[in-house]
Amino acid sequence: MSKSYYAKLKAELLEALPSLGIDKLGIASAEPFRELKHTLYRHRELGYESGFEEPDLDKRTDPALLFDDPQSIISIAVAYPSKLKNAPKSEPGAHRGILSRSAWGMDYHHVLRNRLARLEAWLKERIPHFRAESMVDTGELVDRAVAQRAGIGWSAKNCSIITPEFGSWVYLGEMLTNLPLPPDIPIIDQCGECTKCIDACPTGALVGPGQLNAQRCVSFVTQTKGFVSDEMMRKIGNRLYGCDTCQVVCPVNKGLNWTHQPELQPDPDQVKPLLVPMLTLSNREFQEKYGTSSSSWRGRKPLQRNAVIALGNFKDASAVPALIAVLREDPRPVLRGTAGWSLGRIGGKEAEAALSEAARHEQDGEARSMIEDALGQIKAAACKRD
Numbered sequence: 001m002s003k004s005y006y007a008k009l010k011a012e013l014l015e016a017l018p019s020l021g022i023d024k025l026g027i028a029s030a031e032p033f034r035e036l037k038h039t040l041y042r043h044r045e046l047g048y049e050s051g052f053e054e055p056d057l058d059k060r061t062d063p064a065l066l067f068d069d070p071q072s073i074i075s076i077a078v079a080y081p082s083k084l085k086n087a088p089k090s091e092p093g094a095h096r097g098i099l100s101r102s103a104w105g106m107d108y109h110h111v112l113r114n115r116l117a118r119l120e121a122w123l124k125e126r127i128p129h130f131r132a133e134s135m136v137d138t139g140e141l142v143d144r145a146v147a148q149r150a151g152i153g154w155s156a157k158n159c160s161i162i163t164p165e166f167g168s169w170v171y172l173g174e175m176l177t178n179l180p181l182p183p184d185i186p187i188i189d190q191c192g193e194c195t196k197c198i199d200a201c202p203t204g205a206l207v208g209p210g211q212l213n214a215q216r217c218v219s220f221v222t223q224t225k226g227f228v229s230d231e232m233m234r235k236i237g238n239r240l241y242g243c244d245t246c247q248v249v250c251p252v253n254k255g256l257n258w259t260h261q262p263e264l265q266p267d268p269d270q271v272k273p274l275l276v277p278m279l280t281l282s283n284r285e286f287q288e289k290y291g292t293s294s295s296s297w298r299g300r301k302p303l304q305r306n307a308v309i310a311l312g313n314f315k316d317a318s319a320v321p322a323l324i325a326v327l328r329e330d331p332r333p334v335l336r337g338t339a340g341w342s343l344g345r346i347g348g349k350e351a352e353a354a355l356s357e358a359a360r361h362e363q364d365g366e367a368r369s370m371i372e373d374a375l376g377q378i379k380a381a382a383c384k385r386d
């Protein structure tokens, strides 16, 4: 089939995008991502990886290792909402946490897979010899590198892909194909002199333009399961899952909110939940409430730990009984130790008595050390007052 045949096919495909539920589509060549490979090596050497990535850097950067004779990569973008309508209020006695926008609505992996399956069916109907391999986020390829090459958006200083049409509020997916579709031209970087995202990052995780130290990124830390450092717990604030700060401050995103994808619209009470009831959610209740959200991929423990942290950061004394119950009864050392930290932040006689008792009985070394530190903090504060 000729070049003009594929150009026509691409033009028809672009016309069909609304019927496929896809907001933007671009084509990248399937050449190896050579520069990216160097960048990924450097990140690994510097210890900037999250550990959630595909470990094989050759697979991440060479499409030919993933697909027999790839001819192009189709990159797709689906826009998601950034504003919460009728957001419930967080107030003393009823403080709330927040899920990042990437966890609003139905799990985007599911939504993007649905769009890629529709796209595959559309192409298969027209080209019988069509073959494809689709990926979303957890695939080997780097979604953002593919999207950048495919002209979906520019690779921004905050490590997002920013599309001129939808800002960075887009989910990305891609499809390796055996079709030589004509490639798009990458979009020129439009960040210019702006550094708002780097300046606003609460932890300095954006170590340079487009360079992320995932180990310091709140978004990554909220998804871990273990103990969190004192510094990071303070920075987490009331974030239960993810962090949107470097996207929220971006001037390109200002005023942009996408409400046309029905599956991605948020339930305000799910994405801004009351914190105290989070502490006692059973596995079944967690699955019922969060099972369809991307925030559930690591189970309930990280979200519950982050809810405990958020209560400590709010310093709301009304949360003390609920935190003491976690300190005494939760079977997970991470939850007990973190509850100790939160009680130390809130302070007061009741918290101090519970911490003293817990320090005597706690069997887990790390949890006990956190509890002892919290107790020390309360005592030091009392000394200062006297």
Ligand code: SF4
Pocket (backbone or CB within 6 Å): 200, 201, 202, 203, 204, 205, 206, 212, 216, 217, 218, 219, 243, 244, 245, 246, 247
């Ligand atoms: S997600 Fe949050 S912590 Fe991570 S780089 Fe952006 S602002 Fe910084």
Ligand code: SF4
Pocket (backbone or CB within 6 Å): 156, 157, 158, 159, 190, 191, 192, 194, 195, 196, 197, 198, 246, 249, 250, 251, 252
């Ligand atoms: S905040 Fe500024 S520097 Fe950061 S991504 Fe947006 S435009 Fe680029």
